[in-house]
Amino acid sequence: MKIDAVRGRVGSIVEEVSRAVVGKDAVLRQVAAVLLAGGHVLFEDNPGLAKTLIARSFARVLGIDFRRIQFTPDLLPSDITGSHVFDRDRGTFTLVPGPVFANIVLADEVNRATPKTQSALLEAMQELQVSVAGETRALPRPFAVLATQNPIEYEGTFPLPEAQLDRFMVRLSVGYPSSEDEAEILRRRAGRTDEEVELRAVSSASELVGMRQAVEGVVVDEELMAYIVEIVARTRTHPNVYVGASPRGSLALLKLARAWAAAEGRDFVIPDDVKRFAVVALAHRLVLRPEFWGRQTTTQSVVQSILDTTTVPKVS
Numbered sequence: 001m002k003i004d005a006v007r008g009r010v011g012s013i014v015e016e017v018s019r020a021v022v023g024k025d026a027v028l029r030q031v032a033a034v035l036l037a038g039g040h041v042l043f044e045d046n047p048g049l050a051k052t053l054i055a056r057s058f059a060r061v062l063g064i065d066f067r068r069i070q071f072t073p074d075l076l077p078s079d080i081t082g083s084h085v086f087d088r089d090r091g092t093f094t095l096v097p098g099p100v101f102a103n104i105v106l107a108d109e110v111n112r113a114t115p116k117t118q119s120a121l122l123e124a125m126q127e128l129q130v131s132v133a134g135e136t137r138a139l140p141r142p143f144a145v146l147a148t149q150n151p152i153e154y155e156g157t158f159p160l161p162e163a164q165l166d167r168f169m170v171r172l173s174v175g176y177p178s179s180e181d182e183a184e185i186l187r188r189r190a191g192r193t194d195e196e197v198e199l200r201a202v203s204s205a206s207e208l209v210g211m212r213q214a215v216e217g218v219v220v221d222e223e224l225m226a227y228i229v230e231i232v233a234r235t236r237t238h239p240n241v242y243v244g245a246s247p248r249g250s251l252a253l254l255k256l257a258r259a260w261a262a263a264e265g266r267d268f269v270i271p272d273d274v275k276r277f278a279v280v281a282l283a284h285r286l287v288l289r290p291e292f293w294g295r296q297t298t299t300q301s302v303v304q305s306i307l308d309t310t311t312v313p314k315v316s
Contacts, residue, residue, distance in 0.1 A: 001210040007265035012202045016061045020197040023181030036259035039169025040145040049174040055106040055146040063201030064103035071113040077120035107147035111157045125167040169252045171284035218258040219268045223313040243287035
């Protein structure tokens with residue numbers, strides 16, 4: 001697929017999803033970029049802000065298989081990956097695939113499940129495969145996990161460990177709608193007879209794979225790669241940070257910058273592409289020093305301060 005075609009297709013996808021999700025085009029384009037880059041999304045925001053709706057709408061518009069898993073404390077790893085069931089006719093055990101065998105998997109309220117259950121997603125997110133009782137099966141392509149968690153409810157939850165947070169390419173916040181957008185949400189609901197918005201599929205699994213292949217052809221200047229490396233390296237030496245971003249963070253920033261460039265119709269990356277995703281791609285990978293817990297210092301502000309003080313390369 002040509003870069004110009006990627007731009008047009010991304011525009012159509014975001015336009016169709018925005019029929020269900022009002023006033024959040026910037027977030028929708030970020031999610032589209034993550035899907036182009038082959039990554040996973042963690043939505044962290046208050047309840048009722050369309051996190052689940054975004055995941056379901058993208059699956060419908062992309063025309064790909066979708067599964068939703070409601071994470072609860074009693075959820076078991078086999079409820080995600082599947083399990084072996086005895087087949088009387090054949091006299092053998094066969095693997096019954098779990099809901100993780102889909103193109104887009106919504107892990108709703110992922111921090112409500114126990115760490116053992118959360119870890120069932122690790123192999124799927126990193127290796128794109130699932131191992132059950134010694135049998136390994138590849139997941140369908142494309143594959144992406146869109147997880148949600150609420151930042152205000154901690155009772156009965158199990159915070160995601162750093163190793164699992166690192167598997168998410170970005171952590172996004174949807175945010176409350178403006179008064180005008182909220183009024184538009186009400187007008188649209190009053191104007192239809194069904195709760196759900198009927199969305200049409202404007203793409204397919206094979207087309208998304210083709211768009212991902214086109215992204216691989218986007219050129220990144222050596223100076224821009226050095227710029228990414230410097231930003232990530234400074235997270236490791238920042239005085240407020242105990243654990244900085246790993247090379248996985250550098251790779252995420254590179255992939256996202258290329259995906260955004262392709263979505264904009266460019267076959268080359270510019271510094272603004274890197275800056276656009278630095279905070280959402282790196283902040284969740286940092287661990288602040290204990291003396292800064294509970295203060296106004298956040299990992300987001302740390303990454304932003306690094307961006308503000310890092311020399312931006314001039315790329316011709």
